[in-house]
Amino acid sequence: MLQFLTKRLIGLLFVILGVTFLTFIMGYFAPGDPIVQLLGQHFSPAEYLQLKRAYGLDLPWYQQYYNFLKHLVQFDFGYSYQYKNRAVWDILKDGVPISAELGLWALLIQVLVGVPLGILSALKANSWFDTTNMGVTLAIYAVPVFVLGILVQVAIVWLDQHVGFGWPAANWGTPWTYTWSDIQFKLFPILVYAATGVAYFARLARTSMLEALRQDYVRTARAKGMTERVVVYRHTFRNILLPIITYLGYTISFLVAGAFFIELIFNIPGIADITLLSIQNLDYPVIQATTILLAVVVVLGNLLADILYTVVDPRIKVA
Amino acid sequence: MDIQDQSSESASPGVMLPDTTLAPVLLTPDAVPYAIEGDRTYKKPSSPLQDSLRRLRRDKRAMVSIGVIVSFIVLALIGPPIYQHIGGPYHSNLNGVVGPSQYHSFSYQELGQNTQDQLPSAHNWLGTDEIGRDILARLMQGLLISLAVAVVVEVVDIVLGVLIGVLAGYYGGWIDQLLARFTDLMFAFPGLLFVILIAGIFGNWADTNLSKIPLVGPNGNARLLLVSVALAFTTWPLMARYVRGQTLQLKEQQFIEAARSSGTSSWGIITHHIIPNLFSLVIVVATLDISNTIIGEAGISFLGLGVQAPGSSIGLMIFAGSHFVDTHPWEVLVPCCALAAIVLAFSFLGDGLRDAFDPKSKD
Numbered sequence: 001m002l003q004f005l006t007k008r009l010i011g012l013l014f015v016i017l018g019v020t021f022l023t024f025i026m027g028y029f030a031p032g033d034p035i036v037q038l039l040g041q042h043f044s045p046a047e048y049l050q051l052k053r054a055y056g057l058d059l060p061w062y063q064q065y066y067n068f069l070k071h072l073v074q075f076d077f078g079y080s081y082q083y084k085n086r087a088v089w090d091i092l093k094d095g096v097p098i099s100a101e102l103g104l105w106a107l108l109i110q111v112l113v114g115v116p117l118g119i120l121s122a123l124k125a126n127s128w129f130d131t132t133n134m135g136v137t138l139a140i141y142a143v144p145v146f147v148l149g150i151l152v153q154v155a156i157v158w159l160d161q162h163v164g165f166g167w168p169a170a171n172w173g174t175p176w177t178y179t180w181s182d183i184q185f186k187l188f189p190i191l192v193y194a195a196t197g198v199a200y201f202a203r204l205a206r207t208s209m210l211e212a213l214r215q216d217y218v219r220t221a222r223a224k225g226m227t228e229r230v231v232v233y234r235h236t237f238r239n240i241l242l243p244i245i246t247y248l249g250y251t252i253s254f255l256v257a258g259a260f261f262i263e264l265i266f267n268i269p270g271i272a273d274i275t276l277l278s279i280q281n282l283d284y285p286v287i288q289a290t291t292i293l294l295a296v297v298v299v300l301g302n303l304l305a306d307i308l309y310t311v312v313d314p315r316i317k318v319a
Numbered sequence: 320m321d322i323q324d325q326s327s328e329s330a331s332p333g334v335m336l337p338d339t340t341l342a343p344v345l346l347t348p349d350a351v352p353y354a355i356e357g358d359r360t361y362k363k364p365s366s367p368l369q370d371s372l373r374r375l376r377r378d379k380r381a382m383v384s385i386g387v388i389v390s391f392i393v394l395a396l397i398g399p400p401i402y403q404h405i406g407g408p409y410h411s412n413l414n415g416v417v418g419p420s421q422y423h424s425f426s427y428q429e430l431g432q433n434t435q436d437q438l439p440s441a442h443n444w445l446g447t448d449e450i451g452r453d454i455l456a457r458l459m460q461g462l463l464i465s466l467a468v469a470v471v472v473e474v475v476d477i478v479l480g481v482l483i484g485v486l487a488g489y490y491g492g493w494i495d496q497l498l499a500r501f502t503d504l505m506f507a508f509p510g511l512l513f514v515i516l517i518a519g520i521f522g523n524w525a526d527t528n529l530s531k532i533p534l535v536g537p538n539g540n541a542r543l544l545l546v547s548v549a550l551a552f553t554t555w556p557l558m559a560r561y562v563r564g565q566t567l568q569l570k571e572q573q574f575i576e577a578a579r580s581s582g583t584s585s586w587g588i589i590t591h592h593i594i595p596n597l598f599s600l601v602i603v604v605a606t607l608d609i610s611n612t613i614i615g616e617a618g619i620s621f622l623g624l625g626v627q628a629p630g631s632s633i634g635l636m637i638f639a640g641s642h643f644v645d646t647h648p649w650e651v652l653v654p655c656c657a658l659a660a661i662v663l664a665f666s667f668l669g670d671g672l673r674d675a676f677d678p679k680s681k682d
Contacts, residue, residue, distance in 0.1 A: 014503075015503050019507050032523075142662055144658065150637060150641050153644050157648070158648065261622075279520065
C-alpha cells in the first residue's frame with residue numbers, strides 16, 4: 001500500500017511539474033510585452049528596465065522558471081500584471097470558495113442522484129422507467145453543458161415572466177451560506193453543472209449493475225433464499241462501487257471544464273470566471289496560477305480515486 | 320465498400336433501409352452470424368466488414384443519425400451559394416441599397432431597424448438575429464465551420480494517434496514511455512482548459528500571423544486553425560492509447576507470427592497486418608471524437624476565444640443569443656437545438672458503429 005502510494009505520488013509530482021512547465025512556457029512565449037502593457041503609453045527606458053527587473057522578466061527562461069517554481073512551492077503566485085501591486089492570490093481568494101462550493105455540490109449530486117437512478121434502472125431493466133431514464137440521460141450526457149445551461153436559463157426566464165416564478169436567472173449568493181435567497185441563486189447552476197455527471201453515473205451504474213446481477217454469486221444468493229433487498233444492497237452494490245469510484249476522478253476533469261461555461265452563463269464570480277477575464281487582459285501570472293490550481297485539483301481527484309480504489313478492493317494493493 | 324455490399328444483399332431490393340421483416344429473427348446477430356437467413360443462399364460467406372455494415376443498417380438509431388448528419392453536411396455545403404440569396408435587399412443609410420449577397424459577407428453588418436429580432440416567416444425561415452441577419456444563413460456558415468474544424472481535427476487525430484500508437488505498441492521502449500508520460504500530462508489538463516489557454520493567449524498572434532498562409536486567409540479563419548490544432552493536440556493522446564492497446568493485442572496473434580516467420584519486415588507487418596486491423600477501432604473512436612470536437616469548437620467560440628464577431632459559428636450564435644434570453648429566446652434556441660442535434664447524431668452513430676463492429680461490447 002505504502003509502496004503503491006509513493007509510486008503514485010512520484011508520478012503525480014512529475015505530472016504537476018509538467019503542467020507547471022507547460023503553463024510557464026506558454027506565458028513565456030506569449031505574444032505582447034506585459035511591461036509595456038503595464039506602463040501604458042508614455043514611459044522612459046529606465047522605467048521600463050526597472051519594472052522588468054522588478055517582475056524578474058530580464059532573466060533567461062530557465063532562471064525565470066526556477067524562480068516561478070520556487071515561489072510556487074511557497075504558494076506565492078506573484079503579482080498581477082493587470083492590477084499593479086495586487087498579489088495574484090488576492091485576486092483569486094474570492095473566487096476559490098465559490099468554485100469549490102459549486103464543484104463539491106455538483107460532485108455530491110452526481111453520485112447521490114446518478115447512482116440510485118442507474119441502479120433503479122437496472123433493477124427494472126427494459127421497463128418504461130428504464131427506457132425513458134436511459135433516453136433522457138443519454139440526451140443530457142451528449143448535449144454540451146453550455147447548451148443545457150442556456151436552455152435552463154431560458155426556462156427560468158419564461159417561468160418568471162409567465163408564471164411569476166420569481167427566481168433569479170443569474171448571479172451567486174454568499175458563498176457557503178444557505179438562506180432562501182441563496183438557495184434560489186444556487187440551485188439551478190448547481191443542478192445544470194451536475195446534470196452531465198448525473199447522466200454519466202446513471203448510465204455507468206446501470207451497466208455495472210446489470211453485469212453484477214448476471215454473476216454466479218447473485219444466483220447463489222438468490223438460491224439461498226435471500227431477499228432481493230439483501231442481494232442488491234449487500235452483494236451487488238459493493239461490486240459496482242469500483243467503476244463508480246474510478247470515474248469519480250475522471251468527472252472532476254469534466255467539472256473543471258464545465259465551470260468555464262456555468263460561471264459565464266450564470267454570471268458566477270468563481271475561479272473560471274477570473275481565468276477568462278485574465279485571459280482577456282493577458283494577465284499571465286493569474287492565468288498560470290488558475291491553470292496550475294485547476295490541474296492540481298484534477299490530479300488530486302485522480303489520486304483520491306486511486307486510494308479509494310484500494311480501500312474498496314484490497315486486491316489492488318500490490319499494483 | 321458499397322458495391323461489395325450490394326452484391327451480397329442483391330436479393331432484397333431496399334438495400335438502404337433496415338429490413339423489418341427479418342429484424343425479429345436477427346435480434347442477436349452476434350450469436351448466430353448469418354446461418355439463420357435460411358432461404359437466402361450465399362456464394363461465399365460475407366466478410367466481417369459486411370457483417371458489421373449489415374448490423375449497422377439494422378440499427379435504426381444509427382441510420383437516423385446518418386440521415387441527420389448527411390442533411391447537416393449538405394446544408395453546410397450548399398450554404399455558401401444559397402444564403403447569398405436569402406432575405407431581400409434593404410436600404411442602408413451609409414451604403415444605399417444593399418442586396419443579400421452583400422450583407423451576408425462579412426463587411427456589411429448594419430441592417431435596417433425593422434428586420435431585427437424577427438420570428439420565423441416565409442421571408443426568413445428561422446427568423447433574424449439582433450442585427451437583422453438571417454439566422455438560417457448564419458447557421459449554415461456556422462455548420463460549415465463546425466464540420467471543417469471536425470475534419471481537420473480528426474485528420475490530425477487519426478494520423479498522429481495511429482502512427483504513434485502503433486509505434487509505441489509495436490516497438491515499446493522509449494517511445495512507449497514517452498507516450499505514457501505525455502498522455503498523463505495531457506489528462507491532467509482538465510478538458511478544454513488547454514485549448515482555452517492556447518486560443519486565449521495566442522489568438523491575437525494567430526490573427527495577424529497565421530492569416531498570411533494562403534489557404535487560411537483573413538476573416539478570422541486563422542484563429543480557427545489555432546483552435547483546431549489545439550483541439551487535435553488534446554485528442555490524439557487518447558486515440559494513441561487505444562491504438563497502442565489494440566496493437567499490443569494484435570502483435571501476439573498467430574497471423575503476425577506467421578507473417579514474421581515467412582520473412583515479412585516489421586514495416587510490412589505494420590502496414591499490411593496491423594493497421595488494417597485497427598480500422599474498426601479508429602472509425603469508432605474518431606466518430607465519437609467528432610462530437611467532442613464540435614462541442615469543443617462551439618464552446619471555445621462561445622467563450623469568445625474562437626471565431627470572431629463578423630464570422631459565424633454555432634457557439635458564437637449561442638453566445639450572442641444568450642444576451643436576449645428574456646426578450647428573444649428564439650435566437651438562442653435555434654443554434655442550441657442545431658448543436659444538440661448534430662452532437663447527438665454523431666454520438667448515436669459512434670455507439671451504433673461500436674455495436675456493429677464489436678457486438679460483444681454491447682451493454
